[in-house]
Amino acid sequence: MADKQPPTCLSCGAGGLCGGRGLLTLKDGAWTNNPLAVQILGICSALAVTNRLENSLVMGAALIFVCVGSNLFVSLLRKHTPHRIRMIAEVAIIATFVILFDQLLKAFYWDMSKQLGPYVGLIITNCIVMGRAEAFALQNPPLLSVIDGAANGFGYAVVLAIIGFFRELFGTGQIFGHVVLSSEWYTPNQLMILAPGAFFALGIVIAVFNAIKGPEPEEKK
Amino acid sequence: MTDTSAIVILIAAILTNNILLTNFLGMCSFVACSGQIATAVGLGTAVTFVLTMTTMLNFAIYHLVLVPAGLVHLQFIVFIAVIAAFVQFVEMFVERFSPRLYFALGIFLPLITVNCAILGASLFMVIRKYSFTQSVGFGFGAGVGWALAIILMAGLRQKMMYSNIPEPFRQVPIAMIVTCVLAMAFMGFAGMVSIQ
Numbered sequence: 409m410a411d412k413q414p415p416t417c418l419s420c421g422a423g424g425l426c427g428g429r430g431l432l433t434l435k436d437g438a439w440t441n442n443p444l445a446v447q448i449l450g451i452c453s454a455l456a457v458t459n460r461l462e463n464s465l466v467m468g469a470a471l472i473f474v475c476v477g478s479n480l481f482v483s484l485l486r487k488h489t490p491h492r493i494r495m496i497a498e499v500a501i502i503a504t505f506v507i508l509f510d511q512l513l514k515a516f517y518w519d520m521s522k523q524l525g526p527y528v529g530l531i532i533t534n535c536i537v538m539g540r541a542e543a544f545a546l547q548n549p550p551l552l553s554v555i556d557g558a559a560n561g562f563g564y565a566v567v568l569a570i571i572g573f574f575r576e577l578f579g580t581g582q583i584f585g586h587v588v589l590s591s592e593w594y595t596p597n598q599l600m601i602l603a604p605g606a607f608f609a610l611g612i613v614i615a616v617f618n619a620i621k622g623p624e625p626e627e628k629k
Numbered sequence: 630m631t632d633t634s635a636i637v638i639l640i641a642a643i644l645t646n647n648i649l650l651t652n653f654l655g656m657c658s659f660v661a662c663s664g665q666i667a668t669a670v671g672l673g674t675a676v677t678f679v680l681t682m683t684t685m686l687n688f689a690i691y692h693l694v695l696v697p698a699g700l701v702h703l704q705f706i707v708f709i710a711v712i713a714a715f716v717q718f719v720e721m722f723v724e725r726f727s728p729r730l731y732f733a734l735g736i737f738l739p740l741i742t743v744n745c746a747i748l749g750a751s752l753f754m755v756i757r758k759y760s761f762t763q764s765v766g767f768g769f770g771a772g773v774g775w776a777l778a779i780i781l782m783a784g785l786r787q788k789m790m791y792s793n794i795p796e797p798f799r800q801v802p803i804a805m806i807v808t809c810v811l812a813m814a815f816m817g818f819a820g821m822v823s824i825q
Contacts, residue, residue: 448660448801452745455653496713503706511702526752529705533745535657603651604812611798611805619797 438563443536445567445617450536453527454568455606461583464572466520468565470509470528472558475537477505479557482545498541499532506531536564571609575600635766638759641822642770648746649778650812652753655746659779660804662740669783672740673776677769679719679741680750683712684768687751688761708751716742746775781811 443449450471457467481501482489489497510528513521521528531537540560545553576582579601581589589596599605648654655676662672687708695701720738724731741747750771754764785807794803 449657451660452653452656452749455656496710499709499713500706503709507702507705510705525756526749529708529752530654530745530749532705532709533748599813602816603653604809604816606653607805607809607812611802611809614805615797615802618799618802 436559438559438566442563442567442617443539443560444564445614446621447539448614449539450534450564451610453530453534454564454571455603455610456527457524458568458572458575458606458609459579459601460523461569461572461576463520463523464568465565466513466517467524467527468561468568470513470531471534471536471564472561473509474502474505474531475540475557475561475564476554477508477557478502478537478541479545479553480550482541483548483550483553486546494542494546498538502537502541503532536560567613571606571613575605575609579605633763635762637822638763639766639770642767643774643777644815644818645822647774647778647815648750648771649775650808650815652749654749655744655775658740658744659775659782659808660801663779663782663786663804666780666783666787669779670776673772673779675738675741676744676746677772677776679712679716679738680747680772680775681765681768682719683715683747684750684754684764684771685761686711686715688754688759688764691755704752704755708748712747712751713742746771778811782808785811 441447444451444454453467453471457463478498478501482498485497485501506529509531510521513524513528540557544556548556573583577588578597579599581587581591581594581596597605600609642648646652649656649659658672662668690707690711691701691704695704695707700707716738720731723738750768754767759767782804786804789803789807798806
């Protein structure tokens with residue numbers, strides 16, 4: 409059911425999401441319509457923070473938190489929000505959760521907060537969060553919206569972790585700071601932790617996703 | 630970081646610290662709107678303008694309102710509100726006074742609110758503790774750098790339409806890999822000036 413939706417564009421895309429019942433929503437968010445690899449949303453942060461696996465995991469957690477929180481509140485308020493100002497209301501809700509996460513990070517995990525720098529704040533403009541609020545939470549009851557938020561955040565976090573894993577592995581030969589590829593026979597490819605490596609890794613990941621899923625029917629226009 | 634002149638920051642923001650190719654900001658519209666050169670030029674111009682103006686506005690608000698009032702932790706919500714309001718204002722202004730420009734730029738303006746390059750530039754400005762002139766230089770340079778990158782990319786993608794790309798790599802993946810090559814080319818500028 410959920411597969412029968414039209415090609416998705418930036419944030420208006422998944423509006424026709426119909427099969428939204430629990431598990432189906434979960435599968436849809438995490439795999440069929442994976443926000444990062446299939447819908448190509450929110451790639452800014454996916455590229456910027458994935459130079460280390462640890463950063464990727466924290467960023468994934470941040471997105472799950474913000475996505476669940478904002479979806480819940482947008483959904484709770486969906487009958488009270490006038491249509492014309494819904495965008496600004498959504499942005500305000502999202503920004504609130506981002507500020508919460510930023511303050512938490514600063515209080516308990518200062519090093520990471522320094523490393524992620526502006527990219528925590530940039531979750532506000534991450535199209536995934538806005539897209540889910542707009543496309544899903546506005547039409548669905550709170551519980552389902554929470555599941556949807558979690559599923560999309562999870563789908564994003566997994567792809568982020570994959571990219572982070574390979575970039576750290578090939579870029580430094582280490583995982584979480586432990587040497588995996590011994591420097592005796594492996595010369596770390598610095599390029600992988602620099603900017604070009606990020607583009608390259610994401611390109612490959614999306615291509616692999618495409619290859620596994622097979623050719624998309626929507627391309628045969 | 631307080632003694633670098635605005636000109637150096639301007640050049641660094643365009644070439645060595647290109648906001649798109651080294652900081653990955655504004656990727657969504659970069660991928661979505663780099664199909665044609667004309668579109669890329671329009672979007673690039675609009676981003677440059679909004680980026681310069683909002684950096685100035687946010688600098689003023691941050692240092693004149695948020696810091697004295699001790700509300701620095703609210704910077705995200707204030708910045709995004711300023712950006713959204715400014716974009717809305719520009720849209721109304723342009724529509725009223727220059728309909729031709731409105732039709733050229735119009736459709737891109739709402740997109741800009743969610744362009745992370747705009748918010749990112751304001752946040753970098755705060756994190757790197759720029760002065761006012763430095764912020765203006767950085768905002769303008771970041772905009773020009775972004776426009777440069779998207780226009781280059783549009784040119785490349787127009788050529789790529791004629792090449793035979795393996796099925797799974799069509800569209801976005803190949804765009805990413807080309808961007809990777811572009812970013813490598815820009816790394817060649819790295820020794821020239823650097824800001825961090």
